[in-house]
Amino acid sequence: NAGVTQTPKFQVLKTGQSMTLQCAQDMNHNSMYWYRQDPGMGLRLIYYSASEGTTDKGEVPNGYNVSRLNKREFSLRLESAAPSQTSVYFCASRIGGVVHEQYFGPGTRLTVT
């Protein structure tokens, strides 16, 4: 039982390049989330997926797209990376219903030069 896994762990992009961050969970959770953490700050929600087949914007969605590929996988795509997207990206999942805890992946550290 690996929990929430994210790939890659580290990535360096040049401005304008695109990439997809992958997230998978093996806990049969219904909801999945993408957050970013900038230095010295708490996490901010980018996008979330309440259940398979649905996605919705969070607090800071500009410059990102997401895909809920199936119940296990939720990917985050940067179409044209900008230096302002330099951050640590966390994926999280939650079983749903009245269980509120979110369980986080190890994070992806992204640098855009």
Place this chain on the structure above:
Amino acid sequence: AQKITQTQPGMFVQEKEAVTLDCTYDTSDQSYGLFWYKQPSSGEMIFLIYQGSYDEQNATEGRYSLNFQKARKSANLVISASQLGDSAMYFCAMRGDFSGGYNKLIFGAGTRLAVHP
């Protein structure tokens, strides 16, 4: 607007002593919940404890307890018998009706705790 405030950028405590990390929140929702997460230097986010706004008793999980004072809108984390491994960043977070039932979380800026031997 919903907001989480953690006023202590850094705290230190002697090993085996108790420490309280402060968290205040602002919301107009009637139903909401408060979380505490730990982020060690390795970077992962570890869930510690959860308190619902309608829970009558303060939440406890092992050495962690949440001192929930609804009228004051505070949800302080108390760590008893601190250990060296407790040195980390601690984040308070809130979910509420604003999240549409989907548990979107709002995080505070965090408090860095250092446990000294």
